[in-house]
Amino acid sequence: MTDHLASVTAAFEAAYGHSPTGIWSAPGRVNLIGEHTDYNNGYVLPFAIDRRTWAAVGVREDRTVRLRSTFADEEIVASLDALSPDTMDGWSAYVLGVAWAMADSGIDLSGATGLDILIDSDVPVGAGLSSSAALECAVGKAFDELWGLGLDKLALARIGRVAENKAVGAPTGLLDQAASMLGEEDHVVFLDCDTEDARPVALHLREEGLQILVMNSNVEHEHATGGYGDRFASCANGATALGVTTLREIGQADLARAEEVLDEETYRRVRHVVTENQRVLDTVDTLGKAGPRAIGELMGASQASMRDDFEITVPEIDLASEAAVAAGAIGARMTGGGFGGSSIALVPADKTDAVAAAVTTALADAGLREPTIFTVTPSQGARRDI
Template identity: 60%
Template sequence: MTDLHQMVTTGFKSRFGTEPTGLWSAPGRVNLIGEHTDYNDGFVFPFAIDRRTVVALGVRADRLIRVASSFAEETVELSLDDLTPENLEGWSAYPLGVAWALGQFGADLAAVAGFEVFIDSDVPIGAGLSSSAAIESAVAVALNDVWQLGLDRRVLARVGQLAENRAVGAPTGIMDQSASLLGRADAAVFLDCRSLDAEVIPLGFDAAGLELLIIDTRVSHAHSTGGYASRRASCEAGARLLGVSSLRDLEVDDLVRARELLDDETFRRVRHVVTENQRVLDTVRTLREQGPTAIGALLDASHVSMRDDFEISVPELDLAVETSRAAGAIGARMTGGGFGGAAIALTPHALIPAVTAAVTAAFTAHGFGTPDLFVVRAADGAAREV
């Protein structure tokens, strides 16, 4: 049993006075490329990481739900009979929202038992590594097991997305939950967000002597606030004005017409999504044909697009990207929803210390807070642990 497993078990016993039925876990994710394309029915290429959220869950004999965590002092209680998005708020909306959303995908909430759950995690919060989807996915697989629902992983991803959209109020797509549930070691999930077809693609980082360095700027962000929602609204407006159901229906050649029909800001938002979709396809093809050492320029171009066209970067992210590239990373970009969070730098193993030192020094020189830098590896998705 790992330290995290021990902590969540101890936390469950301390809060609820009983032994849990079992432990389940789900990873955070890093998006290698494909940002803000998921809710536009586009392509994404994330992978699950070796940072996980663990939940200890116990089944009750009545209709009560009790949820607690290591990151909140209060224990939230709610009856299954009162489980609606309108009754949920704060951090507990993530696990409770999953329980509600399962009822929208076939679970008979009038017939299932209540439960108690304690949550702990080593996925950084607010870093763009999808700590929220890790919670949702871990709770989803746990309830799928104890309620004997028999839902497959792709349906559970939709459950998590619905919970985040309706219970939490964040207008996110399905990428994060898909990566957390479908991930495999040393591989990424090539996901078509329109059809939900997913293919696991080997990354080959280990064989190529590459590491993915996370540079957590520690500039916090929140998807349910205005910046993310306004970008999504711009994408929807652009699609409507161009007469397509979503920006997925556009190709790079369509940008000539888009420039003529759209105002400058909406055009740039559209251009990011259209070109980012193409970069995802190019990254998958390049990995297959040439290997991971050849994808650096695509990562770099993705960051420029997010910085200039989608305008979701911040000075700390730009500095992290520029400095890591100058210190030897073969490609770098911000990752996640933006407005803070983390950057990624695909870096030769031998240069990790030099890149880490250079980024830390640059942040100090610019008067920014100290970033948190660490390597992540592609890991397996959500599972029962005990």
């Protein structure tokens, strides 16, 4: 048992007075490219990171769920017989919402036992690294095993998405949960959000001497409120005006007609999604043929599209991306839903410290808030740890 798992076990025992049945974990994620394409049934290319959320869980003999965490003092108590999105709020909705989503999908939980749950995490909240999906997937994996449900990883990812959409109220697609469930070391997950087919694509970062730097702007965002929902609605309106169900159904050849049919703002939103889908396909192709050092231009085009067409970046994100490339990064772009969060840079390992220093200096000189900068490694998805 690692020191961290030992500390989680000790925290569980202090909270509940008995040992956990097991500890499960799931990672946050970084999206290499493909932003706001998932809920438009498009393509995405995320990977799981080496920052995780742990769920220590103990089986009870009743139908009660007791929920605690290492980052909040209160204990939340709920009954498996009375779960409803109307009765959930705050961070506990990501946990209880998974159980509710399982029942809502038709899974019989009449024989499920109550649980004592303790949550711990080192995935930064509000950084665009999907701390929410990490939480949903960790508890989903635990519930599946302890209740004997026999669900596969993609089914658990779908349940996590339902929890986030309906219990939490954030209109996200499958990207985050799929990355957290399906991640593999040194691979991205190429996911077609229309067919929900997924396959790993090798990154070869180690052999190419590359690292991925996360530059957390420390501008926090929240998907359930604000501009994310506006962009979701704009894409839906654009699809309706163009006579399609989702924007996945149109390609770059359709943009000329879209410009004639749509108002200027909606057209730019649509253009981002259509061109971003193509950039994902081009990135997968480029990784296979030329390797990761050849994707910098695609990352830059994605960043520009998010900044200018989808308008979801913030000054800290834009400047960090520009400064990283100027200091030697192969490419840089915002990752996540936007309106804050993080950008990422693909950096030669021998330039990591210089790029980080240049980004910090550029933001300080501009009078913007100081970023938190760290490397991430593409890692394994959800699992049982002990």
